[in-house]
Amino acid sequence: DTGVSQDPRHKITKRGQNVTFRCDPISEHNRLYWYRQTLGQGPEFLTYFQNEAQLEKSRLLSDRFSAERPKGSFSTLEIQRTEQGDSAMYLCASSFPTGELFFGEGSRLTVL
């Protein structure tokens, strides 16, 4: 598989629960990005990694959000104490430095 893969594709949870999303980037890519997209809007940047280092975080990423990329390969995005406003598509993308972004199919979160 040469594409970016994300898991799970869909997640329904109750408010207050924790959820975790996983992203496996294209293996040769050392940059990994997380974006959030709500209906009718463009993707909003959340954070990105170069190898295992988290180099930038958006102010959109509140204290309830945490992302890791422990060995510079796959990444996880965890949302603690979910709120209804967290309902969105969470998109992962990977690239070489200053290269093209390639997106995964996304993880759709619904918070009830």
Add this chain to the structure above:
Amino acid sequence: GIQVEQSPPDLILQEGANSTLRCNFSDSVNNLQWFHQNPWGQPINLFYIPSGTKQNGRLSATTVATERYSLLYISSSQTTDSGVYFCAVDDYGQNFVFGPGTRLSVLP
């Protein structure tokens, strides 16, 4: 931070028509990409074009970095071209900022 504008916000075409989508950005950029997104799908790369002109079949793109805009041309549009077109720019901040998109509907 950098601002990205796209026009028009919505566009309805008859199949076979041509169209031009525009992306304006407020500062110098290191990279620029155009994406196409269908409902419930992910953004799909069309062009990686920080400057110059590229063509891929019925689609072509031109970026004039010194004047801070990029154009996406769609010729002989097909119903499968429907969806949202985004441009995204990297302002040397090492993350890509997306514009609001142009929603294209191609009618049979």
